[in-house]
Every structure is written in structure tokens, then in C-alpha cells.
Amino acid sequence: MTEKTGKTFSFKLITTDGAARRGEITTPHGVVRTPAFMPVGTQATVKAMYPEQVRETGADVVLGNTYHLMLRPTAERVARLGGLHTFMNWPHTILTDSGGFQVMSLAQLRKLDEDGVRFQSHIDGQKYHLTPERSVEIQGLLGSDIQMQLDECIKLPSPREEVQRAMELSLRWAERSRNQFEAMGGPGKGQGLYGIVQGGDQPDLRIRSAEELGKMPFEGYSVGGLAVGEPQDVMLSMLDITTPVMPVDKPRYLMGVGTPDDLLESVKRGIDQFDCVMPTRAGRHGLAYTRYGKVNLKNARHQDDPRPLDEASTCPASSVYSRAYLHHLVRAGEGLAGMLLTWNNIAYYQYLMQGMRDAIGAGSFEDFYSKTKEDWARGDI
Numbered sequence: 001m002t003e004k005t006g007k008t009f010s011f012k013l014i015t016t017d018g019a020a021r022r023g024e025i026t027t028p029h030g031v032v033r034t035p036a037f038m039p040v041g042t043q044a045t046v047k048a049m050y051p052e053q054v055r056e057t058g059a060d061v062v063l064g065n066t067y068h069l070m071l072r073p074t075a076e077r078v079a080r081l082g083g084l085h086t087f088m089n090w091p092h093t094i095l096t097d098s099g100g101f102q103v104m105s106l107a108q109l110r111k112l113d114e115d116g117v118r119f120q121s122h123i124d125g126q127k128y129h130l131t132p133e134r135s136v137e138i139q140g141l142l143g144s145d146i147q148m149q150l151d152e153c154i155k156l157p158s159p160r161e162e163v164q165r166a167m168e169l170s171l172r173w174a175e176r177s178r179n180q181f182e183a184m185g186g187p188g189k190g191q192g193l194y195g196i197v198q199g200g201d202q203p204d205l206r207i208r209s210a211e212e213l214g215k216m217p218f219e220g221y222s223v224g225g226l227a228v229g230e231p232q233d234v235m236l237s238m239l240d241i242t243t244p245v246m247p248v249d250k251p252r253y254l255m256g257v258g259t260p261d262d263l264l265e266s267v268k269r270g271i272d273q274f275d276c277v278m279p280t281r282a283g284r285h286g287l288a289y290t291r292y293g294k295v296n297l298k299n300a301r302h303q304d305d306p307r308p309l310d311e312a313s314t315c316p317a318s319s320v321y322s323r324a325y326l327h328h329l330v331r332a333g334e335g336l337a338g339m340l341l342t343w344n345n346i347a348y349y350q351y352l353m354q355g356m357r358d359a360i361g362a363g364s365f366e367d368f369y370s371k372t373k374e375d376w377a378r379g380d381i
């Protein structure tokens with residue numbers, strides 16, 4: 001059963017505090033409270049968590065992944081089985097990426113040209129041709145509520161002419177993606193398609209990309225081409241340049257970001273949506289995020305510590321289990337270690353986002369920002 005609200009896609013900007021924004025996105029599968037952290041569900045699952053648990057942490061939306069799902073089990077099979085919401089038992093909002101970023105980072109023998117990207121599956125070597133049109137078709141077959149245009153994201157640093165070529169190609173692909181989305185009746189189904197701002201670390205190219213995309217009727221806009229190896233200050237300076245020239249009445253999604261500090265700094269600069277594999281991946285590697293900074297449970301200093309990670313947390317993984325027990329599980333290589341630490345990390349990320357939403361709503365974001373930085377600096381004692 002999928003929770004169909006029957007509503008069309010909309011974004012309500014509720015209030016602002018400086019450049020920080022509190023809003024709500026309404027999709028056919030529910031409301032997304034922004035700023036929002038969106039847990040990553042790469043292969044139709046948020047790794048090591050049940051969908052009910054993910055929901056309980058406060059997540060309103062999870063990510064699906066066009067690249068992985070088009071290879072296995074294929075978008076057509078997911079569609080035949082009722083779509084991704086039913087397939088993974090997540091009756092709330094789903095956002096999908098277009099697959100281009102994963103192709104460039106995972107596939108073999110990839111060749112990118114004006115028409116799209118040709119590649120061989122990293123699973124079985126089968127050949128594929130992903131175009132702007134095919135990517136939107138796949139996301140439609142999955143039943144995604146928030147879809148992404150196909151784009152070209154290049155690493156940083158890169159020569160300016162490379163950054164410009166990729167940005168201009170992505171603008172042409174934005175147009176083709178939009179045409180395909182409308183041909184498939186996406187707006188009428190209440191779904192949204194986001195344009196993706198590129199331009200690397202070049203202010204003028206960032207501004208041109210944002211302005212050109214703003215002329216097209218996208219339901220939201222992503223900031224792409226960042227978190228690709230550049231220092232945090234470069235990423236943040238690109239946000240200072242880019243968000244002011246993005247439509248103020250549409251959601252902004254910073255792709256692939258980030259650490260808790262990245263989230264705090266980026267919300268401060270007007271970003272509404274985030275995704276990152278950090279909390280889930282770190283959880284599987286014995287690393288816990290808490291309100292007082294990071295705790296590496298591999299470290300022997302925890303072996304006699306009876307305290308939980310955070311006794312004030314509403315998440316059982318954070319408030320019930322001792323650090324000594326978590327340390328034991330990590331050292332023993334037990335699967336429960338990854339399950340509990342992933343649960344803790346996703347719960348902490350949602351706790352942080354809820355704190356920011358409340359602070360913006362109360363006009364006290366600056367205080368929240370400073371207090372959070374102090375708590376992290378205090379570190380785990």
C-alpha cells in the first residue's frame with residue numbers, strides 16, 4: 001500500500017532566518033519538512049535498516065538509485081511489481097538521482113558524448129546507453145516523486161574549459177530531460193523534476209548555469225558538481241555565489257553532502273535538501289555520530305564504558321546499548337554493530353535537521369549554529 005495524497009507537487013517557504021529557510025515540499029506520497037536530510041537507499045534499501053525504523057527516526061524521504069536499479073532488477077521489473085514505493089515498502093516520498101554520477105564513478109568502459117553516456121555494467125559487463133530521455137523514463141517507471149535531470153558532474157580541480165563544457169552539456173541535457181518529463185505526464189502525476197546547477201569552482205559558470213536553469217519550469221533545483229574532492233571552504237564559497245541566484249520559491253538540493261558540519265554550514269547558506277552515504281557507511285565501519293562529535297567504537301578506550309552513546313536520545317540504538325557492548329560487537333565483526341550504529345547515525349542526522357528546522361522557525365538559527373559548534377568542539381568525554 002502506498003500513501004497517495006493525490007496532491008500535486010508544491011513547495012511552501014514557511015519562514016527564513018538569514019539565508020536559512022524552513023519549508024515544506026508536498027509530493028504524491030507525503031510532506032517533506034525542510035531543511036531535510038534524505039537517507040540513501042542505494043539498492044532499494046537503506047542499508048542495515050528496516051524502512052519502519054528509517055521512518056521512526058523522522059525521515060520524510062529516502063533516495064532510490066537509477067543506476068543500480070536499472071541494472072538490477074531493472075526499472076521495468078520494479079514497475080511490473082508496483083513501483084519502488086511498493087517494492088521497498090516505503091509509502092512516503094522517494095527521490096531518485098539520474099544515474100550519471102554513479103555511471104562515472106562505478107561503471108566500466110564509459111563513453112560520454114552529446115547524446116548520453118554509454119557504459120558497461122559493473123555487475124555483468126552488459127552494455128547500456130543512458131540518455132536524458134532514458135533516465136527520466138527509468139525514474140518514471142520506478143515511480144519516483146522527485147526526479148533529477150541527467151547531467152555531467154566532473155571532479156575538482158579541473159581545467160576551466162572542461163568545467164565549461166560539462167556545464168553547457170548539462171544545460172542542453174536539462175532541456176531534453178524536461179521535455180521527456182512533460183511527455184511522460186510527470187507534472188500531472190504530481191511528480192517533480194529538478195534541474196542541476198553545474199559550473200565547478202568557477203563563479204561565472206555557476207551563475208550562468210543557475211540563471212539558465214531558472215528560466216526553465218523545474219519544480220526544484222539541485223546544486224551539483226560539489227563534494228567531489230574540493231575543500232569545504234571552496235564548496236561553501238560556491239554556495240555563497242550560487243544560492244542567491246537560484247529561484248527563491250523552489251527547493252534547493254545540495255547533492256552528496258555531507259558531514260554534520262557541512263549540513264549546518266549549508267543550511268546557513270540557503271540549502272533545503274541533502275543526501276549523503278556518510279551516516280550509513282560510517283555506521284558499518286564502527287563510527288558513531290553524536291551531538292558531542294564523532295565516536296570511533298573500534299577504539300579500545302570504550303571496552304569498559306557502560307554509558308550509551310547518548311542517554312537523552314529517543315533512538316534505542318543511542319540510549320540503550322553501552323559503548324562497551326558496541327565496541328565488543330565492532331571488534332567481533334558482528335552484523336548487529338552496523339545495524340545499531342547505522343540506526344544511531346541516521347537518528348542523529350534527523351535530530352540535527354529537526355533542531356535546525358525548529359531554530360529557523362523560532363528565528364534563533366544563529367544561536368543554534370554557535371551552540372552546536374560548541375557541543376561538537378567539546379567532543380566526546
Ligand SMILES: CNc1nc2c(CCNCC3CCCCC3)c3nc(N)[nH]c(=O)c3cc2[nH]1
Pocket residue numbers: 040041042063064065097098099100101148151152153196223224225226227228255256257275277
Ligand atoms: C558524494 N558527493 C557527491 N555526490 C553527488 C551526486 C550523487 C548524489 N547522491 C545520489 C545517491 C548516491 C547513492 C545511491 C543513491 C543516489 C551527484 N549527482 C548528480 N546527478 N549530479 C552531481 O553533480 C552530483 C554531485 C555529487 N557529489
